[in-house]
Amino acid sequence: MKRYREDLEIDVANLDKELAQHASKYLFVAEKSVQAEIQYDIAKLACAEKRAKLDQEIRDKASGKITEKMIESEIDRNADFIDAKKVVLARKAESDLARALKESWFQRKDMLVQLAIKSRNELENAMYDTVKKKSA
Numbered sequence: 001m002k003r004y005r006e007d008l009e010i011d012v013a014n015l016d017k018e019l020a021q022h023a024s025k026y027l028f029v030a031e032k033s034v035q036a037e038i039q040y041d042i043a044k045l046a047c048a049e050k051r052a053k054l055d056q057e058i059r060d061k062a063s064g065k066i067t068e069k070m071i072e073s074e075i076d077r078n079a080d081f082i083d084a085k086k087v088v089l090a091r092k093a094e095s096d097l098a099r100a101l102k103e104s105w106f107q108r109k110d111m112l113v114q115l116a117i118k119s120r121n122e123l124e125n126a127m128y129d130t131v132k133k134k135s136a
Contacts, residue, residue: 004029004101008108015119019112026105029098036098040091047084054078 007025010018054075059066075081 008104010108010111010115012115015112015115019116022105022109022112026102026109029102029105033095033098033102036091036095040088040095043084043088043091047081047088050081050084051075054081 007029055071058071058074
């Protein structure tokens, strides 16, 4: 995460370089975000599959009347299902973090634009002052 924070920093002295490299750096972050989202979806799918298998196993083993609440309770206590839920939660956290990082790159782009405008205005003002002094 430290590397990503460093990449978000803007070297104002090299604004042209920062502007030129922004798109490729953003693409890298966007790809990581997509990968994190895919891993989250895969974990959710695996968890749902585990839930369905446990549900069927419990129904098959039931000798008497069994309620939906009893099935849910049994599934929620299953160690493998708990582990699958933990994986889902971890992948969700990674996905959320990747999404936040991606959003921070949009904010970085906005800041680059503002800095470029400021730099241009300062250059124009300096040129105007130079022309004004020469004509006076």
